[in-house]
Amino acid sequence: SISEVNGRNVRSDELHDRALERSPGGVHSNVRLRGPHPFIRSAKGAWLFSVDGRDYVDYLLGQGPNFLGHAPDQVIQAVSAACRDGLIYGGQHEPEIQAAELVCSVAKWPDMVRFSVSGTEAVQAALRLARAATGRTEIIRFQGHYHGWLDNIFVGEHDGTWGAASAGQVADHLRPCHILPWNDAELLVEKFEQYGSRLAAVIMEPIMINAGVIEPLPGYLETVRELCDRYGVVLIFDEVISGFRIALGGAVERYGVTPDLATYGKAFAGGFPVAAVVGRQDLMCRFGTGEVNHSGTFNSSVMAMAAVTATLTSLRDQPPYAKVGEHGRALMSGLLDIAARHDVNLRVAGLPAAFHVSFGDAQVRDYRSLQQLDLARYERLAAALVDNGIWLAGRGVWYVSAAHGARELDAALTRFDKTLEEWKVKAE
Numbered sequence: 088s089i090s091e092v093n094g095r096n097v098r099s100d101e102l103h104d105r106a107l108e109r110s111p112g113g114v115h116s117n118v119r120l121r122g123p124h125p126f127i128r129s130a131k132g133a134w135l136f137s138v139d140g141r142d143y144v145d146y147l148l149g150q151g152p153n154f155l156g157h158a159p160d161q162v163i164q165a166v167s168a169a170c171r172d173g174l175i176y177g178g179q180h181e182p183e184i185q186a187a188e189l190v191c192s193v194a195k196w197p198d199m200v201r202f203s204v205s206g207t208e209a210v211q212a213a214l215r216l217a218r219a220a221t222g223r224t225e226i227i228r229f230q231g232h233y234h235g236w237l238d239n240i241f242v243g244e245h246d247g248t249w250g251a252a253s254a255g256q257v258a259d260h261l262r263p264c265h266i267l268p269w270n271d272a273e274l275l276v277e278k279f280e281q282y283g284s285r286l287a288a289v290i291m292e293p294i295m296i297n298a299g300v301i302e303p304l305p306g307y308l309e310t311v312r313e314l315c316d317r318y319g320v321v322l323i324f325d326e327v328i329s330g331f332r333i334a335l336g337g338a339v340e341r342y343g344v345t346p347d348l349a350t351y352g353k354a355f356a357g358g359f360p361v362a363a364v365v366g367r368q369d370l371m372c373r374f375g376t377g378e379v380n381h382s383g384t385f386n387s388s389v390m391a392m393a394a395v396t397a398t399l400t401s402l403r404d405q406p407p408y409a410k411v412g413e414h415g416r417a418l419m420s421g422l423l424d425i426a427a428r429h430d431v432n433l434r435v436a437g438l439p440a441a442f443h444v445s446f447g448d449a450q451v452r453d454y455r456s457l458q459q460l461d462l463a464r465y466e467r468l469a470a471a472l473v474d475n476g477i478w479l480a481g482r483g484v485w486y487v488s489a490a491h492g493a494r495e496l497d498a499a500l501t502r503f504d505k506t507l508e509e510w511k512v513k514a515e
């Protein structure tokens with residue numbers, strides 16, 4: 088039965104009040120502060136179930152990790168079996184070799200792997216490696232790309248100026264960091280002419296999923312690759328979201344440009360907290376000599392390695408990409424059709440496995456042009472969609488999993504239609 092009074096989720100409200108007593112904001116990641124409020128009881132496949140007895144078709148997927156759907160049987164079984172032999176050894180074990188071998192063979196291009204717990208850490212390891220290898224400090228990162236929440240990489244825009252995005256951040260730590268608009272090859276050539284020989288690394292999401300799910304313009308990644316080669320700069324692709332999601336070989340496979348280092352996380356471990364920095368042997372070997380430090384008590388835990396191996400084996404042997412593509416395409420066009428019927432100028436862009444929904448019709452190629460869309464209106468729509476049983480965050484990204492099928496498509500489109508109908512009646 089659903090515990091609801093006047094549309095409010097009674098049990099969730101109680102839990103929210105209780106959470107606020109002991110955890111700031113009632114959450115454990117600031118990303119969730121403005122996220123959906125209902126409390127989750129359980130999740131399976133493409134569905135979330137709340138403590139109030141409601142169900143949600145999930146297109147947030149834990150911000151990406153649940154690419155096989157929630158609680159995938161093959162991963163749960165592998166991890167449960169592995170756990171019986173112990174959880175963390177403080178010593179080497181064969182499953183970590185197997186997981187590293189699989190990452191390299193499935194992604195195809197990397198020579199070596201270092202596992203860590205979060206994408207944030209994997210990015211730090213990559214930056215440190217690039218600085219050690221080049222003997223340089225400065226880097227280029229791009230507006231709207233997200234590479235974790237630490238002082239030397241976390242940025243935001245304030246009145247048109249880019250810089251530290253959080254109170255308490257040491258702004259000095261961003262001094263070596265050039266924050267440029269993405270997808271502008273001419274600008275990048277200019278900047279490399281100015282300071283290319285001082286750069287240790289260029290880091291980017293090769294498809295900017297965190298802001299707008301924007302694809303690289305034709306030739307852009309090739310230009311970046313060529314500039315990095317010419318100036319001896321390490322190219323880092325942050326594939327924490329795109330890796331194993333937009334294709335088995337991630338953005339490298341889709342766009343045909345290979346970086347020197349990359350970071351993975353999310354989709355490659357079926358929902359378990361694992362990330363990795365991967366790359367060329369001549370760079371990665373600096374960790375092995377001890378010259379460059381990368382460490383972590385929980386790195387390559389038995390659980391994490393079992394999760395990576397089970398997930399990548401499944402993605403390799405039963406590739407879900409055609410199914411995900413089919414669902415994503417049907418969903419994208421279904422949303423547009425319904426919106427057109429309601430006379431709403433919805434904008435849907437990106438790839439079937441990760442797409443962006445907003446209002447407006449601007450030509451979007453970078454963070455600034457993305458701001459021409461009505462993103463605030465979408466945030467209100469997302470809140471209304473959650474009320475009607477579609478689980479989403481406010482930033483506009485929809486993720487599709489291998490567990491989404493015809494039943495989920497039907498539920499999502501019906502609930503979307505109902506939401507727009509209510510909007511029309513209420514005039515928002």
Ligand code: PMP
Nearest residue numbers: 205206207233234235325327328
């Ligand atoms: N890089 C990218 C591209 C990401 O999307 C994220 C997380 N959203 C991170 C790095 C950081 O990963 P984590 O949250 O696991 O620290």
